[in-house]
Amino acid sequence: MKDNHNKVQLLKNLAAVWEEYPNFRFGQLILGIVPDRTTLLHLNDKDFLLCLQSFNKQLNVLRCDIPFLNSFKGNNITQNIPLKKHNYSMLMETIPTNMIKKGHMAPPSINKYSLYNQVFQNSQKNIYALLDVNPIVIDENYKIVDGYCSYLIAQENNIKNVVCIIQYHNEKLIKTVAARHLKTRFLTGTKNYYWRSNKVPVCPGMICYANTAYGKALVEISSIRMLPQKDATMFKKLSAKQF
Known part of the structure; x- marks a missing residue:
């Protein structure tokens, strides 16, 4: 972006996100938008804006779509508070x-x-x-x-x-994610596919690379769950590289 108007617009977008989430320190905000320092160093303004939009979408998903956000406080834990239902059995x-x-x-x-x-x-x-x-x-x-x-x-x-x-000692659990493929103009597909997280830190709404039958592809995380290893062995791994 060589146009000063575009630079000002980029800064306004950054300021709008920061004002909405004022608890972030500036460095924390920037690394939240682009976690990889090498990528951040070489990222052009247009791609940074895409990352900013993705980051803001992740925060909105966390704030609006998790069912417990407005009902319970983290320090008021009781055994009677319901957890999100999973479609597998675990203790x-x-x-x-x-x-x-x-x-x-x-x-x-x-x-x-x-x-x-x-x-x-x-x-x-x-x-x-x-x-x-x-x-x-x-x-x-x-x-x-x-x-x-x-x-x-x-x-x-x-x-x-x-x-x-x-x-339990006889059943290892693996963190898996459900995600949708990103298509043109950052629109998502309608079908969820599954990957092992491969120790990549993820949250709903995050965009990252995943290994597919056709090479690496961008996906948007829908949900996260633990599965027995025997049920997750057929899943490919997420790439360690986040978008």
């Missing part, structure tokens, strides 16, 4: 946060932690919204298997209890 229990063992979990990357912290902040600090996006999975000995970021965020916000998925 979920409310566990005191101080009973969960982190084991040898490595510290999460800044980008990964920032993404899930944004989910938590933009849901009015609703722990159920966060756990729906990044569930905490523990084994029979209360040791974390997945969802370490959610555990850290719960601890930092003095949340006493969290709902955890129990993984």
Whole structure:
């Protein structure tokens, strides 16, 4: 964009998103829009605007489409609060946060932690919204298997209890996503396909690359769920590269 008018318009769009979500620091906002620093360095203004629109759409999805956002507060957890229904069987229990063992979990990357912290902040600090996006999975000995970021965020916000998925020693659980292909002009298809998350931090509304039978393609995440490994082996992996 060499036209000054276009540059001003880009800054106005950026300012509008920042005003809507004022809790973001400037650097946090920019890295939320384009998490990869190398991509950010070489991104032209037109593509940055597309990323900004995608980022804003993700936040709107989190704020408007998660059913618990206006009903429950993250620090008012009781066992009677309903969770989103899943179409598979698994054991979920409310566990005191101080009973969960982190084991040898490595510290999460800044980008990964920032993404899930944004989910938590933009849901009015609703722990159920966060756990729906990044569930905490523990084994029979209360040791974390997945969802370490959610555990850290719960601890930092003095949340006493969290709902955890129990993984038994004979059945490994895999995080999978449902997503729709992006077509021309960023319109989405109507059919959901499924991928393993491949440790890529994702949330509903996010646009990222996925491995398909025809190579890498852009998809928009619809939902996230844990599945037994035996049911997820046929799914391809999301690419580590986000759009």
